[in-house]
Amino acid sequence: MLRLHFTAGDLARTRVADGPDPLWESVLSLHRLRETRPEPLLSGWREHVLRQAAAPLPFLLPLVPSRGYFPDFLTPAEGAYGFETGLDALLSTPHGQLRGQVEKLGEDRPLTPWLRAVREGRAASLHRLGDALRAYQDAALGTWWQRIMARVESDRTMRARTQWARGTEAMLRTFEPVLRWRAPVLEAEYPVDRDVHLEGRGLLLIPSYFCRTKPVALADPSLPPTLVYPARSSVPRARPLTELGGRHLARLLGPTRAAVLQSLDGDCTTSELARRAGVSLSSASEHASVLRGAGLVSSSRQRNSVRHALTPIGLALLDGHPGLPDPTEKACEA
Template sequence: MGDRTQYIGGLMLRVHFTGGDLARTRVADGPDPFWESVLSLHRLRETRLEPALSGWREHVARTDVSPLRQLLPLVPPRGYFPDFLTPAESARGFETGLDALLSTPRAQLRCEIGALAATAPLTPEARDIAQGSAAALELLGGALRAYQHSALVPWWQRITARIESDRTWRTRTQWYDGTEAMLRGFGPAMRWCPPVLEADYPVDKDLYLEGRGLLLIPSFFCRRAPVALADPALPPTLVYRANAGVRRQELPTLTAATGRHLARLLGHTRAAVLQALGGECTTSELARRAGVSLSSASEHASVLRDAGLISSSRRRNAVHHSLTPVGLALLDESPTPVPL
């Protein structure tokens, strides 16, 4: 369920926290491909699109639009859209999310497509999905994959960079100052009024976390108002506009001279490794992007981490690296790639 209407004063989403919920609240590790897909479909229909997205919409218009015939009827420009289109598993990547979507229980499909029918006429394809038709779901999966490839992949580095900037600020604020300090940094569309997070919303709604915590997902395509899942039984999730509440003056700033002499400061190879990050990536991906060996990428990442320019965390069998606010500020002043 998302913000598909102009906000009407007085209507809001109220997310009710307990002490345990504050401890279990976290920011997603990176962009979610399914949330970005769904929310970008809404941006395609806007009559007044912010200038930063005009080039993206023109790009989409020049590509194959056939996937839109499958997708747009499931995602109306206003109001409800089915929760199964944004599976939690998509946090682990597009293909993992697609497998989860194609495995949605028939009862859930029937219920959520039924809710969609109350707000918009159903296409024959949507009716087939409601019946759990394997062929209809495969068509939907193909449309999502084609749309992802044509509309989002060419912009994914830009999407990731904006989300990583927001995520880095919020996770560092949460780490050093606590979850409440992080929640206070969203305004004005979201306001922390302990123990409730209030947000402008198209309908009046209460979400009780009841010890489950809250997953906050920064989004490139989200509008001013955040988006929550319609089903309160699903894991509590709130998608918000990346960078909407990040105050740039709170990020460390460096002089232009520092940026111009980035290679001199770090050395050509280490500067190239830093610039290759862009958004979160594994050590193997970092080595490939920077054109260095795996051992060299690991060594440079260690030095950059010790200098406070990147942060690293292990998930399963891979180490993931992302820029810190200091690293982001340094790169902001050095837009030109450093040659090896």
């Protein structure tokens, strides 16, 4: 069991990452690659990678065992700024950290000559590691990146919106059952029993496409607290849709428009919105336009499609936020 202990300061400093981290995705995809019973949705990806990334895999798989510990230097915080920035930080890891982390890797298995070379921080070995990561990233994530981005963005948008409208504790509750918020502790199933005291540093939550079951934390407690969790394409709200917005939502917006608003569970295209709400494409577009004009929905064009998402006001209306008055109730007379 992993237990993350929060203070009030930690709640104020906890946030969801702005997008997927390419180095975390690379490392975690190596776990998916070596699964004996891969998910059906990843079978085509796995076959593609085994064909296209045969050369770099012998250099990467020894650093990322199928189970247990893998070195923290593979996923530096700088990865949030892009693959090349993260890779530069990785290859600049101080020799003391390289040695300590590779030796820890060797506690459960003998170190191969390749791992011993990485442990010593030899320039030629680090150059080879960088080339292997670039080649693997291009083969494994290049054509898949739009899919990764779409899932992560859908997840993080809902988490961040919940945090904005109802606070960090409400946002932490949206992770159940993968994570369980039992104030002031965030719990998760984990291979080892571990307590992490954030001590005012806050927590960075990174949604990940290739993290598919349990969350992953950095092993070194001195590093900035980070938790990578499985991104979901559609994040369920804390209450059923039939309860959201109260009994007056349909009377306020009309039944069809209310259904369209309730169908915005994470961002989606106009076509997806029409399918979810059970209306025609033109009707979905018209209702989204009206809801956008009312400040309940935001829309953005991405290539040949338009994606829609709830604004904080729309989310608050659906969730029956106490700060929003019931517009059908009569105002109190002076």
